[in-house]
Amino acid sequence: MENLIDIKGVRHAYDTAAGKLPVLDGLEVSVKEGGFCAVVGPSGCGKSTLTRLIAGLMHPDEGEVWLHGEQVKGPRSTVGMAFQNPVLLEWRTILQNVMLPLEIVPGGLKGKAAVERAESLLALVGLEGFEDKRPSELSGGMRQRASLCRALVHQPDVLILDEPFGALDAFTREDLWQTMHEVKAKEPFTAVLITHDLRESIFLGDQVVVLSGRPARTQYVMEITRDGPPKLDDLYTPEASERLATLRHQIEIAQGRAEEGVSA
Amino acid sequence: MTGTLRKILVPTAAMIIFLILWEALVWVMGWPNYKMASPSDLIPAYERYWELFLIMGWQTLWRTVLGLLLAIIVGTAIGMIMGFSRTMRDALYPLLVGFNAIPKATVVPIVALMFVGAHDFNTVLIAFMISFFPIAVSVSIGLSTLEPEYRDILRSLGASQTTIFWKIALPKTLPEFFGALKVSVTLAFIGTNLMEIVSPHGRGLGALFDSGKTNSDYPLMFAVLIALALLGIVLYYVVVALEKVFAGWAERQPG
Ligand SMILES: Nc1ncnc2c1ncn2[C@@H]1O[C@H](COP(=O)(O)OP(=O)(O)OP(=O)(O)O)[C@@H](O)[C@H]1O
Ligand SMILES: [Mg+2]
Numbered sequence: 069m070e071n072l073i074d075i076k077g078v079r080h081a082y083d084t085a086a087g088k089l090p091v092l093d094g095l096e097v098s099v100k101e102g103g104f105c106a107v108v109g110p111s112g113c114g115k116s117t118l119t120r121l122i123a124g125l126m127h128p129d130e131g132e133v134w135l136h137g138e139q140v141k142g143p144r145s146t147v148g149m150a151f152q153n154p155v156l157l158e159w160r161t162i163l164q165n166v167m168l169p170l171e172i173v174p175g176g177l178k179g180k181a182a183v184e185r186a187e188s189l190l191a192l193v194g195l196e197g198f199e200d201k202r203p204s205e206l207s208g209g210m211r212q213r214a215s216l217c218r219a220l221v222h223q224p225d226v227l228i229l230d231e232p233f234g235a236l237d238a239f240t241r242e243d244l245w246q247t248m249h250e251v252k253a254k255e256p257f258t259a260v261l262i263t264h265d266l267r268e269s270i271f272l273g274d275q276v277v278v279l280s281g282r283p284a285r286t287q288y289v290m291e292i293t294r295d296g297p298p299k300l301d302d303l304y305t306p307e308a309s310e311r312l313a314t315l316r317h318q319i320e321i322a323q324g325r326a327e328e329g330v331s332a
Numbered sequence: 333m334t335g336t337l338r339k340i341l342v343p344t345a346a347m348i349i350f351l352i353l354w355e356a357l358v359w360v361m362g363w364p365n366y367k368m369a370s371p372s373d374l375i376p377a378y379e380r381y382w383e384l385f386l387i388m389g390w391q392t393l394w395r396t397v398l399g400l401l402l403a404i405i406v407g408t409a410i411g412m413i414m415g416f417s418r419t420m421r422d423a424l425y426p427l428l429v430g431f432n433a434i435p436k437a438t439v440v441p442i443v444a445l446m447f448v449g450a451h452d453f454n455t456v457l458i459a460f461m462i463s464f465f466p467i468a469v470s471v472s473i474g475l476s477t478l479e480p481e482y483r484d485i486l487r488s489l490g491a492s493q494t495t496i497f498w499k500i501a502l503p504k505t506l507p508e509f510f511g512a513l514k515v516s517v518t519l520a521f522i523g524t525n526l527m528e529i530v531s532p533h534g535r536g537l538g539a540l541f542d543s544g545k546t547n548s549d550y551p552l553m554f555a556v557l558i559a560l561a562l563l564g565i566v567l568y569y570v571v572v573a574l575e576k577v578f579a580g581w582a583e584r585q586p587g
Contacts, residue, residue, distance in 0.1 A: 123488040143490045155481045159503050159581040168499070172489045202581065222489070 070137070072258040073099040073122065073226065078131035080117060081283075091117050092128065093283035097260075099275065104252070104259045106273030108266060108315065110323045114284040115262045119228045122260060123147050135226060145173035148219035148257070152231040154211040156203035162214050163199040166190060169222040176222055189217040192254060193247050209240035213247065220255055227259040234264060242300055245271050249298050266315045267303055278318040288318040369554040377555040384540060385559055391536040392524055393563060395452065399459025400520040404513070407464035411471025415501075416493075421472060432465040440526050451534050455527040462523035463516040470512035474505030507582035510575035517567050525560065537563070 075097040081090040091114040099105040109115055120126050121133050124143040133140040135147075148169070156165045166186040170176035177185050190199060193213040203211055212232055219227055233241045245268060252259075263269050269276045270292055278288040290311065294302075302308060351371045358370035365373050378385065410428070414421040436458065443454050478501055486496045528538025537556050544552035576583075 120484075123484070125484060125488055143488050145489050147488055149485060149488050151481045151484075153479065153481050155479065155485055157500065157503070159506075159579075168485075169489055171499070172486060172491045172495065218485075228488075 070101060071098045071134075072101040072103070072136060073097065073105070073260065074132075074134040075118075075122070076132045076134070078118075078121060078128045078133065079283075080114075080121070080126075080128045080130075082117075090283035092121075092285075094285045095131070095279075096286045097277055099258055099260065101258055102256060104261065104272055104274050106261045106263055106269035106276045107279060108263060108269050108276065108319065109279030109284055109287075110281045110319065111264075113279050113282045113322070115279065116230055118279075118284075119149070119230045119260065119262060122226065123149060123228055145169075145176075145222065146225045147228060148222065148224035148226070149228045150212075150215045150219040150230070150232045152234040154203070154208075154215035156211055156214060156218075158203055161200050161202060162190065162195065162206070163187065165203065165214060166217045166221050168218060173222045186217065186221055189221060190214070192251055193217055207240075209236055209244060212236060212244060216247075216251070220251070220257070223255070225258060227257045229259060229261040231262050231264065233268065241265070241268070246298075246300070248272055266312050266319070269315065270308060270311050271298060271300070271303060276315060278315065278322060280322045281324055287322055288315075290315065366548070366550045369551045373551040374555045374558060377549070377551040381540075381552065381555070385537075385555075388535060388537045388540045389559060389563060392521075392528065392538065392560075393567075395455045395528075395536065396459055396517075396520050396524045396567065399456045399523060400463055400517055402456065402460040403464035403467055403516055403520060406460070407467030407512075407516075408471050408509075410464070410468040412475065412497075414468070414472035415475025418476075421476065428465060428468060436462045436523060437526060440530050444527070444530055451527075451531050454531065455524050455534075455536065458527045459520040459523040462526075463520035466512035466515045466519070467509065470508040471505055474508040475501050478504060506579040510571065510579050513571050513575075514568065517571050518564065521560075521564050521567060 075095055078092050078095040079090075080092040081088040083089075095114075095118065097105065097107075097118075107115055107118065117126075121128055122135070122140070124133075124140045124147070127141075135144070156162075157168070160168070163183065163186055166189060167182050170178070170182045170185070176182070187196075187199060190196060193216060195210060195213055195217070198206065198210065198214075203214070206214065216232065219229075233244050236244065249272070261269070261272055263272075270290075274292050274294070276290040276292065277286060278290075279285070280287040292311070355370045355372060358368050361368075363370075410424065414424055439461065440458060443457055447454050447457075482500050482504065483496055486500060491499070524536065525538040525541075528534050528536035529542050531539065533539075534542075537560055541553055541556040544550070544556060
């Protein structure tokens with residue numbers, strides 16, 4: 069199958085007061101159409117920078133980012149983004165927040181069709197009846213659900229999630245993981261998820277990419293195969309423990325605490 | 333007591349109590365009206381000059397509002413320039429602070445000399461100069477502290493800077509903008525009166541105050557002060573009402 073996202077030999081350094089700060093160094097990531105790529109790595113290694121590159125919000129110093137067989141030169145309306153901070157607009161209702169991208173993208177749904185699309189997404193994530201509420205009237209988990217709807221409303225090919233569940237408590241987070249699978253079953257998209265939570269990465273991803281410490285390169289890739297619909301219980305099988313242990317070990321290497329080749 | 337009734341009754345009662353205390357103070361101290369006029373001295377002043385109060389009050393009002401409108405337009409423009417460009421912010425900020433630090437009382441005679449006789453123009457100019465600073469600062473801070481994620485949400489969809497400004501940056505800045513506008517409306521009002529008092533043969537409540545002074549009509553001077561206070565209250569609450577309409581969402585629901 070064709071790769072929907074291809075990141076080839078990407079290098080990038082930020083200009084800072086203290087000089088050049090190399091952040092990405094020879095990054096290689098490929099995600100096939102409909103794939104779900106979870107990216108983990110040490111804090112500050114360059115994960116958010118990676119999302120900004122895929123979204124076309126910035127250009128790499130070296131290397132190429134390809135979406136759908138086209139090189140990314142700038143932002144494109146076929147991308148949806150959600151962050152740790154749900155950044156909902158307080159002066160809009162939840163429904164109006166979700167409809168925001170439709171006002172921007174060329175050929176976006178208008179009027180009644182836009183309302184229906186937003187309402188159906190809100191219902192899908194369990195926010196039926198909250199359409200007319202203000203963001204401040206919702207809990208953190210609900211706001212993140214609304215933010216997810218906004219990222220999906222214009223039917224993007226690529227969904228970029230930068231630690232969207234990072235600020236939520238463990239139970240709310242697990243609820244949202246399941247919502248994520250439900251949404252994925254109804255809305256086709258290819259996802260890149262940045263996370264700090266290894267369990268989240270193996271529960272949601274069909275591919276887990278471990279980045280090295282800064283400057284980040286692709287250190288390790290784990291393919292996840294799943295038979296049947298995903299269940300939270302799957303996280304407590306011996307197979308899952310083994311995957312988590314492997315990833316844990318890779319993170320320690322990335323943090324420079326373990327040497328490659330030495331067993332965990 | 334219902335909410336709205338309470339909102340009217342409580343301030344009214346406070347004002348009546350204030351007037352009674354004032355009257356009592358003047359009476360107890362036995363002050364003559366050239367030292368301190370009492371509320372009962374003011375009623376004849378309003379009766380004699382009510383027509384003048386209306387004409388002059390209108391003068392002061394429209395000059396203040398015009399100066400404030402200019403301050404909003406120019407202040408917002410400067411704020412936008414400083415909010416979007418770091419370089420412009422670094423360049424303009426010290427200039428603005430310096431300009432704002434000059435006591436406007438010293439600028440008033442200079443402007444009065446520069447444009448002799450152009451009363452309306454002078455007054456509006458001073459009202460504008462004294463009141464645009466808070467607006468410029470609040471808009472620039474509002475724009476420059478916009479979290480990058482807000483921008484990215486729209487930018488990743490290919491939205492232009494203009495779209496981002498109208499859809500996100502502007503509405504998000506409105507609460508700060510109205511906070512500054514409440515300061516500016518009072519400042520503009522002070523500016524107008526400074527100029528009106530200084531201009532010879534000028535118009536407006538400030539000029540009426542000045543004529544009270546030259547004619548040693550002390551109750552008239554106090555009557556002007558009270559009229560100014562009333563006008564100031566009206567202007568302020570107009571801004572508060574506008575804030576409710578345009579930035580009411582920023583108000584936290586109690587409880
Ligand atoms: N615009 C910028 N200018 C200069 N340095 C930056 C900029 N953005 C990020 N950095 C630096 O680059 C490094 C990587 O940043 P990035 O946000 O991509 O990391 P991250 O892996 O997402 O971190 P976290 O785990 O904290 O989310 C960090 O050290 C950060 O301080
Ligand atoms: Mg990050």
